[in-house]
Amino acid sequence: AQRVTQPEKLLSVFKGAPVELKCNYSYSGSPELFWYVQYSRQRLQLLLRHISRESIKGFTADLNKGETSFHLKKPFAQEEDSAMYYCALGRYSNTGKLIFGQGTTLQVKP
Amino acid sequence: GAGVSQTPSNKVTEKGKYVELRCDPISGHTALYWYRQSLGQGPEFLIYFQGTGAADDSGLPNDRFFAVRPEGSVSTLKIQRTERGDSAVYLCASSSGANTGELFFGEGSRLTVL
Numbered sequence: 001a002q003r004v005t006q007p008e009k010l011l012s013v014f015k016g017a018p019v020e021l022k023c024n025y026s027y028s029g030s031p032e033l034f035w036y037v038q039y040s041r042q043r044l045q046l047l048l049r050h051i052s053r054e055s056i057k058g059f060t061a062d063l064n065k066g067e068t069s070f071h072l073k074k075p076f077a078q079e080e081d082s083a084m085y086y087c088a089l090g091r092y093s094n095t096g097k098l099i100f101g102q103g104t105t106l107q108v109k110p
Numbered sequence: 111g112a113g114v115s116q117t118p119s120n121k122v123t124e125k126g127k128y129v130e131l132r133c134d135p136i137s138g139h140t141a142l143y144w145y146r147q148s149l150g151q152g153p154e155f156l157i158y159f160q161g162t163g164a165a166d167d168s169g170l171p172n173d174r175f176f177a178v179r180p181e182g183s184v185s186t187l188k189i190q191r192t193e194r195g196d197s198a199v200y201l202c203a204s205s206s207g208a209n210t211g212e213l214f215f216g217e218g219s220r221l222t223v224l
Contacts, residue, residue, distance in 0.1 A: 032211060044215040086152050096143055096205050096213055100152030
């Protein structure tokens with residue numbers, strides 16, 4: 001079965017501390033992995049995708065097929081990073097049909 | 111408009127009533143998706159349109175749910191005989207194609223069934 005697991009509902013860190021939001025997936029084919037973010041009172045939006053291998057707002061995520069993980073990392077958290085983060089799994093043939101994790105709320109304290 | 115527009119933003123109805131939720135995607139986007147988000151959960155896929163046709167409706171929970179996109183632009187999600195368990199935020203998203211990987215979401219329609 002295809003599944004995305006985000007084990008932490010809430011992650012609270014101090015400004016300047018490193019952040020790692022965990023995501024594990026279950027998928028038998030070739031996965032496409034994404035991180036979506038929802039800031040307070042804003043709509044859900046794409047943060048980054050594994051295929052781009054880019055850093056967005058200081059965040060990076062590496063697909064580890066051996067561990068079936070796609071953890072989101074940032075070396076120094078900022079207060080404006082506080083938001084709800086969703087990991088999502090798509091198929092190559094239709095990357096818009098996504099399976100989302102339950103989400104992790106990141107709270108960055110001053 | 112600049113983004114995906116959904117109406118109404120809030121809908122309160124009584125059990126057994128019929129509800130329509132509308133989505134106006136970004137102009138030129140051929141792919142349109144409906145998702146449902148229950149409290150404390152991530153969005154769950156309902157249905158996907160490529161143009162006018164429903165290319166994948168495997169996420170619709172039962173035959174009370176139906177969606178149309180007659181002209182390949184605006185879409186309407188229709189729910190018959192609503193139940194309390196249908197209460198959720200219904201999200202619409204569009205993209206320029208099925209394989210772009212980036213969905214542009216609307217703000218959602220919050221449905222409450224009393």
